[in-house]
Amino acid sequence: MSVFKYLSADRVDVLRNATLRATQANALNDPFELRPFIENIATGDDLDGAMTKAQRSGGIAQKVYNGLPPEKRRLLSLDAIKSMLETPHIAAKLAEIQAQVRQEMLQSLQDNAEHFRQVMYDKLGSSVGIVSFSEVADQVLMWAHYSSDHKGFVIEFDDTHAFFDRRRGTDDEFFHLRQVFYVSPVPVYKSLGELDGNRVMCMKKGDWSYERERRLLIPVDPQNFSGPGEPIHLIEFPQDAIRSVILGTRASEETKTAIHAILTTDPRYDHVRIRSASIHARTGDVVVAD
Template identity: 35%
Template sequence: MIDLEDKIKNTNAIKHFSPEQNLFYQNLNIKHKELMLQAIKESMKHQFQHNIGNIIALARGALEKLNEEFIKITRVLCLTEKPNNILMWAHYASSHTGFVVEFDQENGFFKQSRSLKDEYGYLRKVKYHHHIPQIDPLSENISEHYLIKSDEWKYEQEWRMFAIEKDSSVKKTINNNVYDLYTLPPSTIKRIILGCQATEGFKDLMSNTLRKDIKYSHVILNKARRSNSKFEIEIDTL
């Protein structure tokens, strides 16, 4: 709660004066103005310390409500920087039998923010911390809360993009869970990399799919393989 106390110390109390209070203040000399502001801030600090339990409870409740509302209206696209990360292949590509899609991060689809305060429609890098950072409920950058993970996940090198739930193209229900699907412009896709354990049948299916649709004719098809000399994934052109 130190940040809240600092905010009180740095509060511009004058802008909250009534017209009568402001007139009284303006007629004071410099020394008395300083004494008046000091007294006001001491009173605010006393009120803060006296009510700190209620303030913490209110802040916690506000953050929980914010979290509920954010999850209700927001969907998150999660991406990684490296296509040859062994752990990412194992965890998210069916143990190397699936595939990786490489996107063009310069594509306009990933730069849809409408203003500097917009939280949606653009890529942002996830930050990794050993300690849980304090969240200031009065901050305008509250969305940063959703861009923080334990440094145990640092290997993922994750980027996120927030999307609005109502903008999804299709809703699918699987095992009583509702999933929102979004349409990605074909121009966003640069490359598809098949896993080390991908079957020949799957390779042919993917190759034919890309060839048959002119919208995907620019997409490069690669295949991953395990290095013979290192614990690494190498990527070959097909």
């Protein structure tokens, strides 16, 4: 199969330098990119689960034991502390304290939810780079929006190439081609516990479904950028991952000549076909042909 990168007429450097931009989410044209909406950081059920887990693991008893002076620890074992905490009077008092702490924590989480969301959005927006591709090369709106009103070009990539799967482990969110999911309406999540990698980084509003996007996610460090203007993060791609270059129906002779010169003079592009897009006279559809 193939994936396609739509590019404007002034981006011939992509072929010349064999680099693609991994654009930070906060610089993309979708203001809701990587911004899942969560009502709260955690719910009451989340807190109850965490407290129950701590109790089952002996966390409270361990903290009490660790807080004792050395001479007291020599007299009391951890098991003895656990038994003391299980006596009805102490257990009732602990339950009362836990209920109070639970309420205070829930209130604090709710009060700070908006601030936390903004911190999360800022972090994701600046530290995750996105390289976007499409599953199709004949989307008329994509040519208009991302290829200079059909004056640009599209690069066809082989999505089975190793470049598109460089995962560092089974749970890696980065360095492999991922499907974008389109949803309407945009979901509202009760807490962080309902989020996962797809919901955070691969979900968009249904209005964008015409793009049929697949994407590479790349970690970027904003501190590595300096100078004026918007930070630019480039990644190199192997030329043998390209199958063809498709010229827009309005591509100028200057653009065609520049692309043709790169593909015919660089031996690493010897295998790449040059194709052309045109507009069907009757239907208005984009037609791609050799």
